[in-house]
Amino acid sequence: MSLPTSEPLPSENDSNIAAARRRRLHRALLPRSDDEQSAWLEAVARQLTPSYDYFIACLLSGVTLAIALLLFSDALLVLGVLFAPFLGPVLGIALAAINGSGRYLLKASLSTLAAAMFVFGFGALAGALLPMLPLGPVPVFTSWTSYKWPNFLVLAVGVGFSVYMLVRSPRKRPLVANVAIVYGLFPPLTAAGFNLVAFNDSAWIAGIKVAGVHLAWAVLVGILSLIILGNPPKKMAGFLLTGLALGVLAVAFITSPLDRGPVRNVEPTALPKILSAYRSPTVTITMTQTTTPQPVVDQSPTVTLTPTITFEPTDTATQTITPQPTPVWARVEAPTGGGALLRDEPDGKILSSILNGNMLEVISDPVRGTSGTIWVKVRTENGLEGWVVQNLLATATPAPGW
Incomplete structure (x- = not known):
């Protein structure tokens, strides 16, 4: 008769060592051995490599963001960001720079460029459709083309959290943190394409x-x-590659200061323009002729003639001040969009766009357009004349009808 064999039970010390090893492995963010490191890099690279659904999501997001520009809808803006794909190629550029993979760096860069061209193209298409649609005065989109500290903070949190999630779980995509990355890239590109076609300026x-x-x-x-x-x-x-990427990116970041929007000769403050709005009086010199009576010399036999000084007429300069009417100046203060559009006539063709804070000289009385909107003719600082919606202006000088 043979008794069943039994395996020795692990001692208490062995159980503690095994539990401690498991805790250390659980706390370790990255694999330690070379084989595990290679497997991790392969898994992360697979997640960051785009597939066909990447381009379909780019198309859907670009269309939605273009419609958001036309309708000036914040809700559609959020929807367009949610429709965007997982921007793994952006993180892939950082991963390729760290690991020295030039081939993967090129692949990630081209995938990022393809997504950028998608949304830029749909923004340009929206700008081309703008004159064909029966829309009212469209405000200028400058909030997406300005540097702001909160945007950089949100973008940093999104990228940092995405990298952390990929390190902990390389088989899962951090889609929630991806929203912050998309918000920092897609809306500015869409607005750039829109402004290129709609306004045809810088x-x-x-x-x-x-x-x-x-x-x-x-x-x-x-x-x-x-x-x-x-x-x-x-x-x-x-x-x-890491040093080169850090150097190039640091230069690009330093040479682009914050809180700067589109270059449209915007003055730091409107106060100097208001002070210069009042023109100095014009001095006109009028020549007035004044005649002085000439004394008469009485001649007689008993009187000796003596020379007498005769005063000739002289010209006297007299200053005459001709008062000039006080010009009406107004400042662009659009409640939404960051500016106003300048048109060749009321409800007419768009000539240019003017940012909030710029001063305009009003050169006509208010005129009601065909759609019921009240327009005024203005002159910009550069001498360009056109029509602007009156409700988007605030007068710096008193004027009737304002």
Whole structure:
């Protein structure tokens, strides 16, 4: 008769060691061995590589953001950001720079450029459709093409949290944090395309710059997050690409100061313009002829003639001040959109766009347009004349009808 064999029970010390090892492995953010590190990099790279649904989501997001521009709808803006794909290629640029993979860096950069071209193109399409739609005066979109500290903060939190989630769970996509990345890139690109076609001026360049600086900031935060989480460069190519990326992105960020919108010659304050609005009086010199009586010399035989000084008529200058009417100046203060549109006639073709804070000289009385909107003719600082909706202006000088 044979008794069943039994395995020895683990001692209490072995159980404690095993539990401690499990806790250390659980706390470790990145794998330690080379094989595990390679498997992790492969899993993360697979998540960051776009597929066909990436481009379909870009198309859907671009269409929604373009409609949001036409209708000036914040709700559609949020919906367009939610429709956007997972911008893994942005994080892939940081990962490729850290690991020194030039091929993957090129692939991630081209995927990011493709998404940017999608939303930029749909923004331009919306700008081309603007004159064909029966819309009222469309405010200028400048809130998406200006540098703001909260946008950089939200973008940094989104990138940092996305990198952390990928490090902890490389098989899951951090879609919630992706919303912050999309908000910093897609709206400025859509507004750039819209301004390029709709207004045909330099406002679109501001949107490109904002999107570029936001992308530089996102990649910079991604590189720093990977280094902090325990994935520093391990190859010479990784050190070179990381240093090059940090240098280029730092220069792009430093040379683009914050709180700067589209370049439209916006003065720091409207006070100097208000003071210069009052023209000095015009001095006119009028020549008046004054005749002086000439004394008469009485001649007689008993009187000796003596020379007498005769005064000739002289010209006397007299100053005459001709008063000039006080010009009416108004400041652009649109409640939404950050500016107003300048048209060639009431309800007419768009000539240009003017940002809030710019001073305009009003040169006509208010006129009611065909749609019932009240317009006034104005002259810009550069001498361009056109019509602006009266409700978007605030007068700096008293005027009747305001």
